[in-house]
Structure formats: C-alpha cells, structure tokens
Amino acid sequence: MSIKNFNGNVDATYLKEMAILLEDIKETSYQMMNLSPGDIILDIGCGIGVDAYNIAEIVGNKGKVIGLDNDPEMINNATENFSAINLEFTLGNINNLPFPDGYFDSVRAEKLFQVLPPDFNYDDIIQEMIRVTKKGGMIILVDTDWGSASLDYKNQGLTNRLLDFFAKVCRPNGYAGREFIGLLKRNNVQVVDVNVKPIITRDFRETTFGEWLTREALEHGIATPEEMEGWNHDLMEKTEQGEFYSCVNMVLVAGKK
Ligand SMILES: C[S@@+](CC[C@H](N)C(=O)[O-])C[C@H]1O[C@@H](n2cnc3c(N)ncnc32)[C@H](O)[C@@H]1O
Secondary structure, three states: OHHHHHOEEEEHHHHHHHHOOOHHHHHHHHHHHOOOOOOOOEEEOOOHHHHHHHHHHHHOOOOOHHHHOOOOHHHHHHHOOOOOOEEEEOOOOEEEOOOOOEEEEEEEOOOHHHHHHOOOOOHHHHHHHHEEEEEEEEEEEEEEEEEEEOOOOOOOOOOOOHHHHHHHHHHHHHHHHHHHHHHHHOOOEEEEEEEEEEEEOOHHHHHHOOOOHHHHHHHHOOOHHHHHHHHHHHHHHHHHHHOOOOOEEEEEEEEOO
C-alpha cells in the first residue's frame, strides 16, 4: 500500500512515503524538542522508526532513544530497518507505558492521536506521557488537522461535504492537531512553542481523497456515483494539466512539564 492507493490502513510503505513528504516537519519537531547529546527520548506510536533513528543520531551514543508502538509489524519493521547502539524498539501501548516516572528528557507522538479511537480518554493519555517525562522535560505532539484540508474543485458544496466527511468519519480523530494546545494546558503543561506547517499537494494521487474517500463516501451515501465520478475524473485532469492544488495543516505543539 502506498500514498497513491491508500486504503485507510496505515502500513510501512505508506509511512515511508509520508516520511519523505514530511521531512521538513519532522526536522522542526526535533528542534522543538530541545535535544542535547546524552538525552533519553521516547517516540510513542513510532511506526517504522524513522524519527527514533533520526533522534538517536542527534542525542549520540551517551543518549538513548526508545521507539514504542502497539503494532508488532511496525516494531519488526523498525527493528529490521534501523539499528544503532543507542536505539531500541519495543511493543507497548500509550495507555500504559512500561517506564518509570520521570524517565525521559523528552517524549513525542507524531500522527498518533489522529488514529486513536474516540473512546480513548485523551486526558488520561497525556497524563501517562507527562508521568514518564522528567520535570522540565519536553512533550511534543505533532498531528494533522484534517478540518483544515482544502482543495480546488469547481463544486464547492461537494468539496466541503467530502472534506468534512473525511475529517469526521474517515479519521478516528481527524481534529487531533487543533486540540493539542487545550489538551496540554488543561493538564498543566506549559505550552512553549506552536508551529503550523501546510502540506501542499500538486498531484491528486498523492492525497488521501481518491479511491478510498470515494469508496467510503459512496458506502455512507455522502455523494452520488455521478458526483464521485466527476470528482475523480476532473481532479486527475487537473493533475495532468498541472492545475491540481490541495493543502492540509500539520500542527506541532511543544509543552514543558
Ligand atoms: C499514522 S502512524 C504514525 C507513525 C509515526 N509516528 C510516523 O510519524 O511515521 C500511527 C502509529 O501509531 C501506532 N499506534 C496506534 N495506536 C497506538 C497505541 N494505542 N499505542 C501505541 N501505538 C499506537 C500505530 O501502530 C502506528 O504505527
């Protein structure tokens, strides 16, 4: 599975392609972590391990990075792809982190909250992240605000209907990015830095609004087959003519315990 035929399941190939697209955003998130050589870092929902590996290079051999994920396939993939003396990957759940209080200098979660089911209590989760962070340590949250998605299509009504449906139904927690400041603040974490970075896409096939959105929208009766046929045809034509434009914001928030 890759971005070009994304079917709603995040897998290793999709995450690899996304890591290239989001290189600049990832780099900004590392800067927001105030990393120093010797730091001990946790990356929760580490996926294929790209960030854990990059951060391990920054903190050096006196430091340590742990990448944690609840999907054994992701952990196997990360372990196979990335190895360093100061890097570990471990199976675990954000609900119940297998680490002592105050163990980490910095804890991060990227594109994790948008996939957490709505019945998770996000305050409990953030409390668990706070628990394992040292006093004065950093908590970095990075996620998509799917409610900010925009796309140039002649039928504004259909566009709004589909993008709204995508944020509310296709993603378990599509508004994650915009919720972070409030989430940290009400859990007594000092918000010290906020960045918003747009992801601009000029190729319809590189968005998540093609095949998968079409199937979901038809199944849920959000649009008619004719509307979706026009959507796919016209947006591919726009891509071929170099006219395609879509954009969605990534929100990066740094908090200090
Ligand atoms: C969209 S991916 C993002 C991966 C990585 N952070 C990145 O930016 O490439 C979300 C990851 O969170 C993991 N995940 C989902 N629920 C989790 C949970 N309850 N605890 C730990 N990891 C979880 C998934 O297995 C997946 O690898």
